[in-house]
Amino acid sequence: MTAVDIPGLLADIATEVEPEIGRGTVADYIPALARVDIRRFGMAVANLDGSVHGVGDWREPFSIQSVSKAFTLALVLSRPDGDRVWRRVGREPSGNPFNSLVQLEYENGIPRNPFINAGALVVTDELGHDGDAAEALLAFLRAESGSDAVSVDAEIAASEAEHANRNLALGYLMASYGNMRQELPDVVEQYIRQCSITMNCAQLARAGLFLARHGVRNDGNRLLTRSQAKRVNAVMLTCGAYDAAGEFAFRVGLPGKSGVGGGILAVVPGRCAIAVWSPGLDARGNSVAGVAALDRFTTVTGWSVF
Numbered sequence: 061m062t063a064v065d066i067p068g069l070l071a072d073i074a075t076e077v078e079p080e081i082g083r084g085t086v087a088d089y090i091p092a093l094a095r096v097d098i099r100r101f102g103m104a105v106a107n108l109d110g111s112v113h114g115v116g117d118w119r120e121p122f123s124i125q126s127v128s129k130a131f132t133l134a135l136v137l138s139r140p141d142g143d144r145v146w147r148r149v150g151r152e153p154s155g156n157p158f159n160s161l162v163q164l165e166y167e168n169g170i171p172r173n174p175f176i177n178a179g180a181l182v183v184t185d186e187l188g189h190d191g192d193a194a195e196a197l198l199a200f201l202r203a204e205s206g207s208d209a210v211s212v213d214a215e216i217a218a219s220e221a222e223h224a225n226r227n228l229a230l231g232y233l234m235a236s237y238g239n240m241r242q243e244l245p246d247v248v249e250q251y252i253r254q255c256s257i258t259m260n261c262a263q264l265a266r267a268g269l270f271l272a273r274h275g276v277r278n279d280g281n282r283l284l285t286r287s288q289a290k291r292v293n294a295v296m297l298t299c300g301a302y303d304a305a306g307e308f309a310f311r312v313g314l315p316g317k318s319g320v321g322g323g324i325l326a327v328v329p330g331r332c333a334i335a336v337w338s339p340g341l342d343a344r345g346n347s348v349a350g351v352a353a354l355d356r357f358t359t360v361t362g363w364s365v366f
């Protein structure tokens with residue numbers, strides 16, 4: 061396929077995934093997320109020049125949740141001493157649920173990868189050691205999306221804070237192995253605010269473009285080296301959909317990061333960034349209609365990393 065009619069393709073995809081919309085369940089362990097309408101579906105494609113095409117509810121803000129983990133990892137790695145994070149977190153798929161405690165004890169408090177909750181807490185700890193990690197992330201997302209409307213949803217953050225026992229448990233378990241630099245619960249509090257950031261598909265796709273541009277931000281400055289961008293994309297591919305990362309690679313064939321708000325950011329290196337949102341989740345916490353839409357997108361365009 062040479063020239064792809066993106067608006068036409070997005071319209072086709074929205075029609076084709078219609079039977080999938082509403083399937084699954086909304087995340088209910090964070091009560092504020094459980095109130096979201098499961099019938100929502102939006103998708104946006106941001107081109108390398110920053111132009112965006114969208115379909116459906118692509119302008120409606122949603123909670124990015126764990127999609128934030130791709131950005132916090134990139135921000136940590138962009139620092140001069142960023143690579144030291146790899147002493148504290150691995151980069152292998154966990155094959156376990158994103159909030160699992162079991163493996164963390166077997167592996168002496170070193171999380172498998174930065175995209176499960178324990179690993180993201182380590183990344184937040186690194187990012188926040190000389191400032192507030194959530195504020196750093198917010199500033200970056202506002203700059204890249206070109207919108208100051210990107211903000212922390214205080215209601216979702218409060219709801220998540222009230223139900224944070226498992227993330228606190230992960231944090232304290234890591235602290236018991238000496239793998240927390242900052243105090244708890246501060247790290248969990250910053251992590252929760254990162255997850256509670258709301259964006260729409262257009263903003264999220266634009267914010268992900270630096271990963272499609274091999275590390276170059278929307279203003280032309282470089283956030284990551286080409287090699288670092290490759291690495292973030294590689295970890296997204298292998299670990300971005302938790303214990304369904306293999307299935308995601310099989311169906312979509314792109315680096316992707318999902319969140320329990322129903323959002324997924326996917327990257328076509330050298331071409332575009334795609335954000336899709338639909339709140340109905342499968343048993344592993346990935347958007348049912350979102351994965352189906354990305355599956356369709358790469359199947360029709362042939363734009364995958366394989």
Ligand SMILES: NC(=O)CC[C@H](N)C(=O)O
Nearest residue numbers: 125126158177255319320
């Ligand atoms: N997978 C997710 O999106 C999980 C993020 C959520 N904030 C949590 O910590 O449980």
